[in-house]
Amino acid sequence: MGIGKNLIRVDALSKVKGSTKYTEDLVPSNALVAKILHSTIANGYVKDIDISEALKIEGVMKIVTCFEVPETDFSTAGHPYALDPSHADIKDRKLLNKRVRHYGDDVAVVVAIDSIAAQKAIEAIKVTYQELVPRVNIYESIEIEQPIHENFPDDVMSRMDFYIESDGIAKFEKHELLDELSSKHRIDGNLPDTHKPMAKYEYILPIVQHAHIENIVCFSYMDGNRIVVVSATQVPHVVRRIVSEALGISIGEVQVIKPYIGGGFGNKQDIIYEPLAAYLSKLMGGKCISIILSREETFINSRTRHGMKITTMMNTIEGSMRMENRAADIVSDQGAYATHGHAIAANAITNYFQLYSGTGLQLGSSTSIFSNLPSAAAMRGYGIPQICFAMESQMDDYAREYGFDPIEFRLANLLNVGAVEPCNDIAINSNGLVECIEKGKQLIDWDNKKKEYEQFNKDSKDLKKGVGIAVFAYKTGVYPITVETSSCRIILNQDGSLQVQVGAIEIGQGSDTAFAQIASEILSIPEGKINIVSCQDTDITPFDPGAYASRQTYIGGGAVKKAAILLKEKILAKAATKLALDVSGLDLIDEYIVNIESGGKLEALRDVILYSMYSLNNTEHLTAEATYTGLSNAFAYGACFADICVDVPLGKIKIYKIYSIHDSGTIINPQLAKAQVHGGVAMGVGYAIGEEMLFDQTTGKPLNNNFLDYKIPTSMDIPDIEVAFIETYEPSGPFGNKALGEPPIIAPAPAIRNAVLFATGVSINSLPLNPEKLVSAFKKAKLLNE
């Protein structure tokens, strides 16, 4: 089949039949159960832990408290190792913590023969705390008793400033005008040479969670002197390094196995409890220890998407829609621990200058602040859903204020092919955004629908209809900020079938299927004969830092392509020897060695393999292994259109349809790509209308860490979704392809928000657009009856 074909997912059969083994399916029946005692305060210290009663409970094997674990600090970010120490992740967490930094922090662990015994012991442990006032809302300035981390006074983890002048190159220092601009009480300050006053907007994004169906789960045991960790992780090779760092042992003493994974969305890019499981196993003579979180724990003890407050300012040149001066400031709620550090806020703020440009002065600033809430880290889109909501809401707010057509306004300000974006020096070599917008306009019937709905809304009081648009640009990989490396090994069998081992991780996005298509494209072997080894094992799987960004097919695909080409060369060389022909005249087509000139079949691939493996005096097992170093990055683009109806007195949004149009370069598998967009849009709808983690504002206690009260949309809430691709060719991708895994989640929320603005004339400047918020806003706007 190869590139561009609708190959059925390589894991479809086993997943549909239910035979796929996930981590929890593999826990040995005699494994001990570890349960963690979580703090019941959000900020303070553990002064004393009394385990005497808990130890008496039948079935309890061991209790370890925060006073006994090693004093080693480690980071939990699933980032590649940084050669430059200044780029290293912040090490701020121990296996268990005496310094409590959020409600639910880990203060002790019980190991028992089963979960009931462990739970009873947890309930019998008495903890004495010294409590500090928790910092729950970072947007309110408070007097800080004591910083959350002693090395970060004022709880400021990091801050980044830059400015861009007419040369279009970001200078990473604070501009003298920034303070003036961001002054709180100033609504429309003026920059020098400004033609129109600066309009200022403020948007607030909630803390949300990945809500993958498979909770956080791992188990660990010892095999001789080595530690084996089996984990539902997106980054097995990083888990291996972090476990070795946390336990103070060598990387080679740790083996990490990643079975099939039930969703990750970035949450499993962090190292969660693997080091603790490994530590406990080592402590208990190598016994198998399992740590299986409940949903309630997964919400609080894994990671979240950053809540942010984003302030933007902009103006346009008089008499045109061209933007002149632009500024954006992000305050990002990091939560209790640093994990990915400032990377996400930095990714978000730079994106503000990668989609649109201004002709004048552009300012960016971002600050990450620690709070006593669960730690925020990677989640699908890595900060871009937040900035896109602010940027695209602002586009519509400004367009409305000045009577611009929102689409024309966007088109007038895009960074196009030939440009180099200002922050990371990434050259734009493919950009199908204009075509995406045109395609979407045509699919939704934008012009007619606008007129129709304007008319409808004149006569209808309770129901208001609207259409909205939002667009985005999204970096495919992480270059040049971090290393891009991926490896692949291909093993050829006697029958011409293959095992393909990849370091890149299938987490549901379909990368294994894409890899099979890439290998097939180059080696002419049909995908049915290609076995992608989906479960990574650090003892045998070649290196790749893992599944993050939208890099699997872009970078991992590069590794598969490189290894496949290498294998093909070896096959042809062997065929040349066997046939006593010059290799330059040979090709591999449809599993045959073919004479390039005549097109004639010379020898079946299978015969070349048998010759290679079994010739009496010269054997070679045909395999290939390659590492691909990515030295590029590429922007994927897209436009999302929403068609909605608002029930004003109930504050409910009925989404008729979402149109999601993407430029992801060449589409490797159209059917799978479409499915990916459906999933992303559904997640985007959740971000738009329902999802939000809530905490008691005084105590920091989580309120809705379960699927009853945390409102992810059900199938009954997901509208019809129409997907279209504008296929550009991205020269840096292995087959012209670029990101698609994350992008579909980015634009639905602002598109829906802008449709609500169209329908009701009300600007809602925060997410989610839940009924209570809408009713309250509609009441203020006097849209409700008595």
Next chain:
Amino acid sequence: MYDIKKIHQANSVQDVLRIIEENPNTKIISGGTDVLIKMKERKLKDVEIVSIGDISELKGISIDGNGTIIIKAATCFIDIITNADILRHIPTLAKACNQIGSPQIRNIATIGGNLCNGAVSADVVPILLVLDAELHINNVNGEVRIIDVNDLHTGPGQTSLDDGKEILTEIHIKKVNYQGYGFDYFKYGKRNAMEIATLGCATGVKLNEEKNKIADFKISYSVAAPTPRRCRSLERLIIGEDVSQDTINLIKPENIEELKPRDSWRASKDFRLQLIKEIGRRTAIEAIRSQGGM
């Protein structure tokens, strides 16, 4: 794993009553969709349970010679939703049952459980309140006590059942309470399925022959007070009035003495007040329309 100390076997209502008398603190379980969650949340620990899920005398729906519809307590929602008599005489009851949880929940959860759990948000309760359903409760002495469903709920999660001595066996809905009435139920949740009611409202309306006056009117709300409840003050205002928008507009919190909506993180008091007005009016209009009015 569930923290269950002992499971008692029962084959009849008599068995169940004997077991709960002999073993205080034994919890009756049917579908388990509330009891098991309480165990998981550790609100119930180290419990003994007795299951009534397989007791056939507690299952089924029938109509007696007087037209009274009798639903046995351990009847699953799916059986109510698909029952021909229910669909013919009180389709709104089927509609309410069809909004509970998910298909999986409706396949196992029971009407008796939804009542006895005492939840302020129970989906089946508002419509049973306006149907003036009668509850038959058997006790350990072999007696049957009959109460108005409006007297069941005594507080959040609390009922007038004596847990150690009584079991709900049947729900009776008399013909006089359903014939000639139009009903509606509106469950307001934040999403369209798998939802707990933020607020629920059921109405029952009887019109005069000319369809221009309201002969009888019943309205109840869930999650608007410490228990689901009828709003008799509002009913009195509306009975006898013309079928008109002005009458509908009488449905507003100012005219309802019985409700005390709470401010909570799930919904503010202001928002609940808006919902009380809006869904009360919508259900009333729908019930009137089903009877050929407006």
